[in-house]
Amino acid sequence: MPQRSAADVMVERLEAWGVPRVFGYSGDGINTFMGALRRAGTVDFVQARHEENAAFMAAGHAKYTGTVGVVTSTQGPGAIHLLNGLYDAKLDGAPVVALVGQQSRSVLGSGYMQEIDLALLMRDVACYRQQVDSAEALPMAMDRAFKAALTHRGPAVVIVPHDVQKLPAAELEHEHGILVTSPQWRPSTALPQAADLQAAADVLNAGHRIALLVGQGARGAAQQVEAVAERLGAGIATSLLGKPFVDERLPYAAGTMGHLGTGASGKLLGNCDTLLIIGSKDPWTEFYPPPGSARAVQIDANPAAIGIRYPVEAGLAGDAAPTLEALLPLLSGTPDAAWQDRVGQWVEDWRGLSERRAMTPASPINPERVLHELSGRFPQDARLAVDVGSCVYWYARQLVLPRGVQAHLSGTLASMGCSIPYALAAKLDRPAAPVIAVSGDGALQMAGLSELITVARLWRQWADPRFVICVLNNRELAEVTWEQREMEGEPRFDASQAIPEFDYAGYARLLGLEGMRVDDPEQVGPAWERALAAERPFLLDFVTDPEVPLLPPFPAGKEKAEDMQEALGEEGGSGRHASRLLEQYVRQEEQG
Structure with missing residues (x-):
C-alpha cells in the first residue's frame, strides 16, 4: 500500500469538514491531489467545462446550502480563471475554499512556465490566503481556510505547490513550531445590547408610516420579519438578494426595490417616515427615502455594515432572527390603519400593472x-x-x-x-x-x-x-x-x-x-x-x-x-x- 502523502491529507481534511464534492478542472499542478481524490472515493469530483464555472458552482453550493463550497484548479491560467467566481462569492457573502496548485518550490521565482504570484493574485479576493510549504503546515492551513470562509462569509485560498502535495504525510509531533488544529467551527449568535434594542424600539414606536427593507441577512428569519411587520403595520420591500426570504403573497409585501424593482416598493420607500433595514446593503441608494425624511433603524450581523447605505439613528448589531425576537416585545403595536390601507393599495395596483404588462x-x-x-x-x-x-x-x-x-x-x-x-x-x-x-x-x-x-x-x-x-x-x-x-x-x-x-x-x-x-x-x-x-x-x-x-x-x-x-x-x-x-x-x- 503506498505511503500516505500530503495530498491524501488534503482529502482527509475535506472529509473531516463534511465536504460532499469538489468542483474544478484538473492540471499538472493539482494532479497529485486528483489522484488522492480517486483513491479515497469519499469526496466527489465535479468536472466543469471551465474553471470560472467551477468557481460559480462552488459559490452556488455555498448559497443554496449555507455550507462551504470547494473548488480546485491548477496554477497559472487555471487559478486566474477562478477569480470571477471567487469575487462573486466575496461580494455576496458566500463561504468558499479554493485549493490551488502551484509549480514546485524549487522553481518559484525563476519565471517558470505558468508561474505567477498566486498569493498576490488572490490578495484582494480572499479573506484568507496561504501558500503551504511543508506537509506539517497543510492541516492547519486547510482548517484556517474553512474557519475563515465560514466566519467572514467569503473565499479562502490555500495554495499547495506540486512537490508539497507529493511529500509524505506528516506525523505532527508535540513540539515547538508544530501546530495541531481541529476541523471544528460553530456559528455564534449575536444579540444587541438591551439599551440598543430599546433605542431602536423608541424610533419604531414613534413612527406612523413604517417600511421594512429586507435583505439576504434575513435568511432564516421570515417568521420574525412578518411578526414585526404586522406589529408595526409596516410594508415590506426587499433587496434583490432578499427577495426569496419574504413571502410576496402577503398583502403588504411590495416586492423588490431599486432600478429593477416594483412600483409598489418605490412608493413604499418614498413615502415612509420610518425605515427598518434588516440584513441589507442594497446599493440602489437613490430609491431609499431621501436622507432626513425618514428615521432609520438597521439590523446587521456585521457591525461595520450599519449606516453604510443610509443615515441610521439606532443600530442593532446582531443576527436577524434572535434580534427581531428580542425587539418584538418592545414594540407598542399601534399600527396606522391609513398607512396600512395605502400600502395595500400600492401592492394591489402593482400586481394589476405587472399582469397587464405581462x-x-x-x-x-x-x-x-x-x-x-x-x-x-x-x-x-x-x-x-x-x-x-x-x-x-x-x-x-x-x-x-x-x-x-x-x-x-x-x-x-x-x-x-x-x-x-x-x-x-x-x-x-x-x-x-x-x-x-x-x-x-x-x-x-x-x-x-x-x-x-x-x-x-x-x-x-x-x-x-x-x-x-x-x-x-x-x-x-x-x-x-x-x-x-x-x-x-x-x-x-x-x-x-x-x-x-x-x-x-x-x-x-x-x-x-x-x-x-x-x-x-x-x-x-x-x-x-x-x-x-x-x-x-x-x-x-x-x-x-x-x-x-x-x-x-x-x-x-x-x-x-x-x-x-x-x-x-x-x-x-x-x-x-x-x-x-x-x-x-x-x-x-x-x-x-
Missing part, C-alpha cells in the same frame, strides 16, 4: 409573460438560479416564489454566466428536487452552453431528472442596450449589442436533452408545463422582444423614460417599435 403584446413574446406564466406553475420544492441581464428585471417583477423556495443569482458582482453553474450546484446538492435556471441568450452564449455538456453528462444520476433551462432569446444584450439609452443618451450600437442567432433547443437535443422553441405567446404556459413534467433536462427557447423597456419604477422612471425616448429618436425607424412600447409602459404606470 400580457402587453410584443414581437413575438413579451419576456415579462414568460416569468409571469411560471409564477403559478413553480413547483413548491424547486430551486431557482437566475442569470444576469434583463432576465433579472422580469424575475424581480413577475415571479412570485412559493414560500421557502431558494433562488440565487450573482447579486452584487452581477456577473453574466452564473445560472447554469448555480443550477448544477443546486441539483447536485438535492438531486431529488427540480431545478429551474433562467438566462438570457447573452449569458447562455457566454458560459452556459458549455455547461449544458455537464448537464448532459450528469443528469442520468439524478433521482428527479427535471432540470429546466429557460432562455430569453432576444438576440440582444438588452439590459446594456437600455442602459445606453437611459444613462448615456446613446442610441443602440448594433456591433456591440447584437447577439448571434443560435438554435438553443436544437443544441440541447444534440446533447441528448429535450428542447423546444416557443414563439407563440399562447404557448408559453403549456411549454412550462411540458418542461416541468419532462423525464430529462429540458431547454425552453422563448423567442422574446428585445424592445420591451427596462423602465425603472416611477417617479424616478419618468425622467429616465424621457432620456430613453431621446436616444430612441436617434435610432430612426429601427427605434419606433421600442418607442411605442415605452410610451405604452409609461401610460400604464401613470394610470396605475
Whole structure:
C-alpha cells in the first residue's frame, strides 16, 4: 500500500469538514491531489467545462446550502480563471475554499512556465490566503481556510505547490513550531445590547408610516420579519438578494426595490417616515427615502455594515432572527390603519400593472409573460438560479416564489454566466428536487452552453431528472442596450449589442436533452408545463422582444423614460417599435 502523502491529507481534511464534492478542472499542478481524490472515493469530483464555472458552482453550493463550497484548479491560467467566481462569492457573502496548485518550490521565482504570484493574485479576493510549504503546515492551513470562509462569509485560498502535495504525510509531533488544529467551527449568535434594542424600539414606536427593507441577512428569519411587520403595520420591500426570504403573497409585501424593482416598493420607500433595514446593503441608494425624511433603524450581523447605505439613528448589531425576537416585545403595536390601507393599495395596483404588462403584446413574446406564466406553475420544492441581464428585471417583477423556495443569482458582482453553474450546484446538492435556471441568450452564449455538456453528462444520476433551462432569446444584450439609452443618451450600437442567432433547443437535443422553441405567446404556459413534467433536462427557447423597456419604477422612471425616448429618436425607424412600447409602459404606470 503506498505511503500516505500530503495530498491524501488534503482529502482527509475535506472529509473531516463534511465536504460532499469538489468542483474544478484538473492540471499538472493539482494532479497529485486528483489522484488522492480517486483513491479515497469519499469526496466527489465535479468536472466543469471551465474553471470560472467551477468557481460559480462552488459559490452556488455555498448559497443554496449555507455550507462551504470547494473548488480546485491548477496554477497559472487555471487559478486566474477562478477569480470571477471567487469575487462573486466575496461580494455576496458566500463561504468558499479554493485549493490551488502551484509549480514546485524549487522553481518559484525563476519565471517558470505558468508561474505567477498566486498569493498576490488572490490578495484582494480572499479573506484568507496561504501558500503551504511543508506537509506539517497543510492541516492547519486547510482548517484556517474553512474557519475563515465560514466566519467572514467569503473565499479562502490555500495554495499547495506540486512537490508539497507529493511529500509524505506528516506525523505532527508535540513540539515547538508544530501546530495541531481541529476541523471544528460553530456559528455564534449575536444579540444587541438591551439599551440598543430599546433605542431602536423608541424610533419604531414613534413612527406612523413604517417600511421594512429586507435583505439576504434575513435568511432564516421570515417568521420574525412578518411578526414585526404586522406589529408595526409596516410594508415590506426587499433587496434583490432578499427577495426569496419574504413571502410576496402577503398583502403588504411590495416586492423588490431599486432600478429593477416594483412600483409598489418605490412608493413604499418614498413615502415612509420610518425605515427598518434588516440584513441589507442594497446599493440602489437613490430609491431609499431621501436622507432626513425618514428615521432609520438597521439590523446587521456585521457591525461595520450599519449606516453604510443610509443615515441610521439606532443600530442593532446582531443576527436577524434572535434580534427581531428580542425587539418584538418592545414594540407598542399601534399600527396606522391609513398607512396600512395605502400600502395595500400600492401592492394591489402593482400586481394589476405587472399582469397587464405581462400580457402587453410584443414581437413575438413579451419576456415579462414568460416569468409571469411560471409564477403559478413553480413547483413548491424547486430551486431557482437566475442569470444576469434583463432576465433579472422580469424575475424581480413577475415571479412570485412559493414560500421557502431558494433562488440565487450573482447579486452584487452581477456577473453574466452564473445560472447554469448555480443550477448544477443546486441539483447536485438535492438531486431529488427540480431545478429551474433562467438566462438570457447573452449569458447562455457566454458560459452556459458549455455547461449544458455537464448537464448532459450528469443528469442520468439524478433521482428527479427535471432540470429546466429557460432562455430569453432576444438576440440582444438588452439590459446594456437600455442602459445606453437611459444613462448615456446613446442610441443602440448594433456591433456591440447584437447577439448571434443560435438554435438553443436544437443544441440541447444534440446533447441528448429535450428542447423546444416557443414563439407563440399562447404557448408559453403549456411549454412550462411540458418542461416541468419532462423525464430529462429540458431547454425552453422563448423567442422574446428585445424592445420591451427596462423602465425603472416611477417617479424616478419618468425622467429616465424621457432620456430613453431621446436616444430612441436617434435610432430612426429601427427605434419606433421600442418607442411605442415605452410610451405604452409609461401610460400604464401613470394610470396605475
